[in-house]
Amino acid sequence: MNAVRPGALLWVSLPGPDLTQKDRAFLERVDPAGVVIFRENVVSPDQVRRLNDAIRAACPSGQVLIAVDQEGGRVARLREGVPLLPPMRTLGDEGDPGRIRSAGRDLGRALRRLGFDVDFAPVLDVDSNPSNPIIGDRSFSSDPLKVGPLAMAFAEGLMEEGILPCGKHFPGHGDTDLDSHLDLPFVHTDRETLEERELVPFRYAISRGIPLLMTAHVVYPAWDENVPATLSRRIVTGLLREKLGYSGLILSDDLLMKAVARRGVVTAALQALLAGCDGLLVLRDGEAAREVFEALSEGLKEGADPVLRALERVGRWVRPVSPGSLGR
Numbered sequence: 001m002n003a004v005r006p007g008a009l010l011w012v013s014l015p016g017p018d019l020t021q022k023d024r025a026f027l028e029r030v031d032p033a034g035v036v037i038f039r040e041n042v043v044s045p046d047q048v049r050r051l052n053d054a055i056r057a058a059c060p061s062g063q064v065l066i067a068v069d070q071e072g073g074r075v076a077r078l079r080e081g082v083p084l085l086p087p088m089r090t091l092g093d094e095g096d097p098g099r100i101r102s103a104g105r106d107l108g109r110a111l112r113r114l115g116f117d118v119d120f121a122p123v124l125d126v127d128s129n130p131s132n133p134i135i136g137d138r139s140f141s142s143d144p145l146k147v148g149p150l151a152m153a154f155a156e157g158l159m160e161e162g163i164l165p166c167g168k169h170f171p172g173h174g175d176t177d178l179d180s181h182l183d184l185p186f187v188h189t190d191r192e193t194l195e196e197r198e199l200v201p202f203r204y205a206i207s208r209g210i211p212l213l214m215t216a217h218v219v220y221p222a223w224d225e226n227v228p229a230t231l232s233r234r235i236v237t238g239l240l241r242e243k244l245g246y247s248g249l250i251l252s253d254d255l256l257m258k259a260v261a262r263r264g265v266v267t268a269a270l271q272a273l274l275a276g277c278d279g280l281l282v283l284r285d286g287e288a289a290r291e292v293f294e295a296l297s298e299g300l301k302e303g304a305d306p307v308l309r310a311l312e313r314v315g316r317w318v319r320p321v322s323p324g325s326l327g328r
Contacts, residue, residue, distance in 0.1 A: 005061060006296035006307070007031040008314050009088025009273070011251065013283040016045060017043045019054040026286060027058040027198070033279055033314070034118065034209040038077055045114060052115030065164070070107065071138060080284040088123060088154070092140030093232040097153040104157020104165075112162050112214035120214065122151035124201040125174040134181070135174050141259055144197045149295045155210055156191025159320065166206050168255060169216035171229055172198025180217040180259035184228060191222035203244060211320050212247045215277065217259035228260055230272050239275035249317050251279035257286060266295045274305040278313050 073087030300309035
């Protein structure tokens, strides 16, 4: 991945189903690491394929990764042209890794036909709090020992068809009682329980070589008293990179979610870089994405350490190659 451009740290989205001249100018200027497709970008499978092709052609570096949240169940941006999978809990309750891997392959094959590179799945969160408003049946299980192998069966199925999986939400969103889209959750669980429960699936996924992980906008006082994981160097670098030995790309969750947006998107973006994130998601707000891009450009021009270090990490990342990704 060409990482000499500031946009190599930025993941953005677009407002509609067709690429306008304004959209093309935006993509040419920013040349982002990734573009995320949402429901408002989708009309039909053929239209999605044309849109993805147009996005790819508009990005000068030719390095853009096109992503979608396609977990199954209630988190599925695409309703046509792909298998309509049940919630992952349904597959998890069946307990058949072969069936789950096959589901990942089927989905990966369809996503690849539509021109995607990344699926923001699987969820590696343990369903450890029944009152959690955001995870629930998106999790494979409430048993941490089951989540990792089942989630990675799905991830490996995706990879076999050339789609990069992104595990989420490190270090675990399952024990929250608030939705981080709307508020800043705290998980006041002790460190020993977190390490024996929430971290178990992530350790497994890391051992299996998951290429992308996404952070959680959640505060874990056991590791960092007041700072959400996405913005915490203790968690992103100290825990994920150094203690767990993760060497893939680390993406922030959307920096416009209310859990972190109160800090201002540029401030949140720079704090996420300081924490050790490699990709900054700034979604559904083109002006905010431009502001972050300009801040990154200025940081690169001035030789700011967080920007330079992040670009160096991204530059070292080698996209995994699978048989399904050899040629488009």
